[in-house]
Amino acid sequence: MDKLDKLLAVLFIVLLFFIPIMMKKPIVTEKNVAMEEEPCVLYITVEGEDKPLPLEEYVLGVVAGEMPISFHDEALRAQAIAARTYALRTTEAGKKPIAATVSAQVYKNAAERKKRWGKEFKANEKRLRGIVESTAGDTIVYEDEMITAMFFSTSNGKTETAQNYSGNPVPYLQSVESPGESTVAAEVERRLELPLEEWNEALGSVWKADRFKSLQLVRNQTGRVQKAVSTDFEMSGREMREVLGLASTDFDIAYDITNKIVIVTTKGYGHGVGMSQYGAEAFAQKGWTAENIIPYYYSGTTIKKFELDESECLKTPTLANNSK
Known part of the structure; x- marks a missing residue:
């Protein structure tokens, strides 16, 4: 019986040593899973x-x-x-x-x-x-x-x-x-009417009927105005769009001499x-x-x-x- 008691005692000591290790959670594995669940985000x-x-x-x-x-x-x-x-x-x-x-x-x-x-x-x-x-x-x-x-x-x-x-x-x-x-677009062509005073203020120059008569819109191969030229006046179509707040650079200009209103019609919207x-x-x-x-x-x-x-x-x- 002495030998059996000694054997049991040794087994008991061994179990006391291994049980805590067996019950311990795999911390490293959990960290790896967490890292996989958090992809790199810009x-x-x-x-x-x-x-x-x-x-x-x-x-x-x-x-x-x-x-x-x-x-x-x-x-x-x-x-x-x-x-x-x-x-x-x-x-x-x-x-x-x-x-x-x-x-x-x-x-x-x-x-x-x-x-x-x-x-x-x-x-x-x-x-x-x-x-x-x-x-x-x-x-x-x-x-x-x-x-x-x-x-x-x-x-x-x-x-x-x-x-x-x-x-x-x-x-x-x-x-x-x-x-x-x-x-598919609700509106492709637009019309803008500007009193002559507003037109002059936007362009920073004085326009009268004769200047509108000599106005030439020089278009590029896409139909947009590359530059506008008149007596003592020249401006790129892009700049005119910006200063006048036009929808696009494909525009036409007409002047109503009776009511002193500038009529601008455009096609498209954006650059x-x-x-x-x-x-x-x-x-x-x-x-x-x-x-x-x-x-x-x-x-x-x-x-x-x-x-x-x-x-x-x-x-x-x-x-x-x-x-x-």
């Missing part, structure tokens, strides 16, 4: 917002701000890809802040979306999130470099070239036909460079996908997933100080 700092936003949350707000929710899924997908590309290039992948207005691209936060959509907020939010998620990480590249993904509302039937707009040629911002917009939003909708309604729409408006480009450098994942997002 943040965008939007001027006017309280804190930086995850990239995809920002893209959702831009699509909501830039396109009617009634648009076809594929047009909205194309907008998401363009908006993501524009934001990443403009902010240098989150390093710089971005405006929430047309000076960059319009962003609408959740409160603004709820106010706009009212009772349809939940349904619209769910649909739009699904659309944006289907493009997650997609960006537009030209020769493996992310592009400046310019976009605008409505064309005059053709998009504008970067050369005509800014004087700088950009290979992927060429003029292309944009048919069918008049069937005309890059992707036409209503053009994208027209193509989507014909069955085009975002993957068809993007390379059509951005010549020679492809869609590529954006990959964030691993070193950027270690940085904590902070509020930084600081087209259409």
